[in-house]
Every structure is written in structure tokens, then in C-alpha cells.
Amino acid sequence: MSATVASRLLRWFDRHGRKDLPWQRAFDDGRRDAYRVWLSEVMLQQTQVATVVGYFERFVAALPTLRDLAAADEDTVLALWSGLGYYRRARFLHRAAQLCVERHGGELPRDFAALSALPGIGRSTAGAILAQAHGLRFPILDGNVKRVLARYHGIHGHPGESSVEKQLWQHAGAHTPTTRVADYTQAIMDLGATVCARSRPRCDACPLAADCIALRDDLTAQLPGRKPAKSIPTRATVMLILRDRHGRVLLERRGPQGVWSGLWSLPEATDPDGAWRLAQQHAQVDDARALAPFTHVFSHYRLAIEPLLFDRATPQRGIADNPQLRWCSAGELGALGLPAPVRSLLLQVSDSASAERQAASITVVPSGFEP
Structure with a gap:
């Protein structure tokens, strides 16, 4: 046979x-x-x-x-x-x-x-x-x-x-x-x-x-057997798009564990207030705009992503001394390993007019924050 x-x-x-x-x-x-x-x-x-x-x-x-x-x-x-x-x-x-x-x-x-x-x-x-x-x-x-x-x-x-x-x-x-x-x-x-x-x-x-x-035996729909189904949880994150007056975006290299390990990505926080606190550690910021949220699906969970665009940010001193952080121009992004959804998001906001079209009409200001 x-x-x-x-x-x-x-x-x-x-x-x-x-x-x-x-x-x-x-x-x-x-x-x-x-x-x-x-x-x-x-x-x-x-x-x-x-x-x-x-x-x-x-x-x-x-x-x-x-x-x-x-x-x-x-x-x-x-x-x-x-x-x-x-x-x-x-x-x-x-x-x-x-x-x-x-x-x-x-x-x-x-x-x-x-x-x-x-x-x-x-x-x-x-x-x-x-x-x-x-x-x-x-x-x-x-x-x-x-x-x-x-x-x-x-x-x-x-x-x-x-x-x-x-x-x-x-x-x-x-x-x-x-x-x-x-x-x-x-x-x-x-x-x-x-x-x-x-x-x-x-x-x-x-x-x-x-x-x-x-x-x-009319079994083509049944064979091979399916993997036992498991419920896929959803996790939420806020991605910070800190963009300075020269159009550069702040990227952070992810750690060795977890998804996207070792890739350059956007800084993340668990909620908008945390995002503002994190943004202030890296730059002087006046306001932020919420972009359209989206979901990225991994094999074992879904990631609900809420992007916040901090435009015209002024970088804090010391970023250049941290090898895990870097301000990158649009032209430099092609030489870096970026997760696909992050690369797509950055392409959408690389042009200010495009960002304005996608941005929410309400400026996001966290509780207790005074620009």
C-alpha cells in the first residue's frame, strides 16, 4: 500500500x-x-x-x-x-x-x-x-x-x-x-x-x-478531530503613542518573556490614568486624543487595545541613556522588529491629518491632571 x-x-x-x-x-x-x-x-x-x-x-x-x-x-x-x-x-x-x-x-x-x-x-x-x-x-x-x-x-x-x-x-x-x-x-x-x-x-x-x-465513510468533515475548544480570555491595554514635534514616536523594547518578547513596541498602561502617569515619565505632554480601539487576537487570548495619542510631546532628558527606549522617525521604523498591529497603528498616525481624522473629538484628561 x-x-x-x-x-x-x-x-x-x-x-x-x-x-x-x-x-x-x-x-x-x-x-x-x-x-x-x-x-x-x-x-x-x-x-x-x-x-x-x-x-x-x-x-x-x-x-x-x-x-x-x-x-x-x-x-x-x-x-x-x-x-x-x-x-x-x-x-x-x-x-x-x-x-x-x-x-x-x-x-x-x-x-x-x-x-x-x-x-x-x-x-x-x-x-x-x-x-x-x-x-x-x-x-x-x-x-x-x-x-x-x-x-x-x-x-x-x-x-x-x-x-x-x-x-x-x-x-x-x-x-x-x-x-x-x-x-x-x-x-x-x-x-x-x-x-x-x-x-x-x-x-x-x-x-x-x-x-x-x-x-x-463520509467523515471528511469530522477528520482530523478538532482540538478541544477552550474559552479565550480578553485582556485590555492602553498603548501610548508619544509623538514629538519632529514626528518621532517613543518606542520601548519588550522584555524577554511574554508575547512580542524582544520586539520594539509602544509603552503600555492598564488604564488611561496610568497612561498619563507613564507619559509624564517620558515627556512633557499637554493633552491626549483617544484613537479608535481595536482587538488583536493571539492563539490563547484577545488583546483589546485602546490607543492614546500624545502629540507635540517634549521628550524628557535621559531617554537616550536607556537602551530599552528610543525616539524613532517614520523612516527608522522599517529597520526595527515591530508587532504587526503596532506597525499598522503607527502607519495610521504617521500623518497628522490622518491622525486627526481618526482621533476622537474629545480631549482625554485624567482625573486630577492639570496641563
């Missing part, structure tokens, strides 16, 4: 598979660049191909080799990653590149154990790198592959459960062929992304439809 599955997928891939993705480009000897394969695999975690392509091309244009990535500073890496989310992936990528320079001669190791020991490289990512860059027979099990195998074999339960994942790995290994491993790896990922989709799968176009248990 495993040979049958592989041969059908490869025939389908030859006609319908994706063969022109930027990380698939090979050297003159036919080999693919392991660095590009690795970068694409990390970017594709939690992110679709259509979104990744532009980020990938921008990243490799700036950092074309593993050694370039290792030598880059963190701000450069995070700025190139900004907008992709899940920033821990970028920090792991950066640290893994540095370890490759320190321990592996500036190359990704071809040994599975050494490769999977690097930060951010798990079993599936290591297998994908070795299979696609070197043609070595290692299975993969990303989200698309899990969906294909769960439906084809009729495996119930959430793929994140250890017993279910163990079954899926067994099938993944059994189906991986000994030849054309790179093409097979891309084929099964492509099948899950383009045909065996999460909703409304195109079973009539699937090369595995003839003996797919989910199709036979």
Missing part, C-alpha cells in the same frame, strides 16, 4: 504539484539550498504559502546565506520577520544559525540528531530539510500531512494527542518512498494544502480518493 500511495502522489505531483516556489530553486548540480529549505519550513509553520513567498524573498535578499543570518543583529532579523507573527520562530532561527557557525562549519548538519537538536527544529522540520535538500528518506508530519493521513487512514482524535500523533508518524514513515523523496515530500504537503483542505476538500481531484476511509 505504501508504494501505491507514493506512486499515485508522485504522478499527481508531476501534473499538479508546485514546482516553482522560490525555495525550490536548485544549484547547478541539482541540489537545493538547505538554508532556503529550512527558512521556508520555519516560515510555513502557522502560515500559508501565499503569505510566505513575499516574506521569504525579502528575507533572503537581505540575508542570502546562513552565515549572513548568523552575523545579523536581532533587530534586523525581527524587522524582516515583522508581520509573520510567532516571533519565537525568528529568534530560534537566528540562534540556530549562530550555533551552525559555532559547531557545524557554517552549514546545517546532515545528521538528523544534530539537526533536530538545533533551536526551533523539530522532527518534522528536520525531516523536511533532509528530504528536500539532500533527498534523504525521512518522513514529515506538518499540519497538511496530518490531515491527509488522518482522512486516508480514518484516524480519529486530535492529531496533537500523543497516541494519535504516534499513529500518524507510523503511516508517514511507511508511505515515504526511497526515491524522489523531495518530490514526494512536496507532493503530500501540496495535496493537503490544495486538495485535501480543511473545509470543502476537493475529493474528486484527489489521487488517493479510491481507498480513502474518510471519503468512504
